[in-house]
Amino acid sequence: MTKEGWIEVICGGMFSGKSEELIRRIRRARIAKQNVAVFKPIVDNRYRPEAITSHNGVYTDAIVIHEAKEILEHLLQKTNVVAIDEIQFFDDSVVQVAQELADRGIRVICAGLDQDFRGTPFGPTPKLMAVAEYITKLQAICVQCGGPASRTQRLIDGKPAETDGPVIQVGASEQYEARCRHCHKVPV
Numbered sequence: 467m468t469k470e471g472w473i474e475v476i477c478g479g480m481f482s483g484k485s486e487e488l489i490r491r492i493r494r495a496r497i498a499k500q501n502v503a504v505f506k507p508i509v510d511n512r513y514r515p516e517a518i519t520s521h522n523g524v525y526t527d528a529i530v531i532h533e534a535k536e537i538l539e540h541l542l543q544k545t546n547v548v549a550i551d552e553i554q555f556f557d558d559s560v561v562q563v564a565q566e567l568a569d570r571g572i573r574v575i576c577a578g579l580d581q582d583f584r585g586t587p588f589g590p591t592p593k594l595m596a597v598a599e600y601i602t603k604l605q606a607i608c609v610q611c612g613g614p615a616s617r618t619q620r621l622i623d624g625k626p627a628e629t630d631g632p633v634i635q636v637g638a639s640e641q642y643e644a645r646c647r648h649c650h651k652v653p654v
């Protein structure tokens with residue numbers, strides 16, 4: 467018999483459907499009468515702060531946390547599925563927390579960006595992928611050529627953002643687009 471407890475990672479660029487897929491897995495786990503705890507980091511400033519939201523309009527409530535270790539304090543005895551969105555915004559301690567939960571017999575489902583706007587591995591996501599049992603890498607649609615998009619184009623005032631700009635920037639003139647490798651531009 468297969469023992470319970472493993473790590474799943476859902477990764478890809480922006481608009482690739484990571485949140486949509488995470489919400490789908492949460493919904494199906496609840497249909498199967500699993501006890502699911504849902505978390506997200508505080509930095510996500512999308513319009514619904516206490517929920518995981520997809521660009522397609524679906525959402526599910528989430529507990530907002532500052533650090534991955536807070537997950538341990540929120541778990542009930544009966545919690546057997548833990549879902550975490552926007553994992554790229556946690557520090558590396560999220561890897562240890564995910565491992566501990568999986569070792570305890572919990573199904574851990576993580577979703578997040580695997581690359582930043584420069585196309586470089588993003589935060590703890592690559593490390594989680596290394597220790598995960600299952601990885602789903604999703605692609606969006608490139609807004610320039612219509613092909614599969616593995617990357618996120620950052621635009622500042624409509625122009626490709628330079629490589630040495632900050633990875634996270636809060637500001638009105640900032641925009642993100644799904645693009646493929648060939649249409650993705652990072653000026654140096």
Ligand code: ADP
Pocket residue numbers: 478479480481482483484485486487519520521522605606607608609644
């Ligand atoms: P992610 O969490 O990866 O950013 P979401 O689940 O929030 O993805 O959004 C996925 C949805 O975004 C799609 O179902 C689609 O409705 C919408 N969407 C908007 N632009 C694009 C695009 N360029 N490629 C694919 N989906 C897109």
Ligand code: ZN
Pocket residue numbers: 608609610611612613645646647648649650
């Ligand atoms: Zn393209």
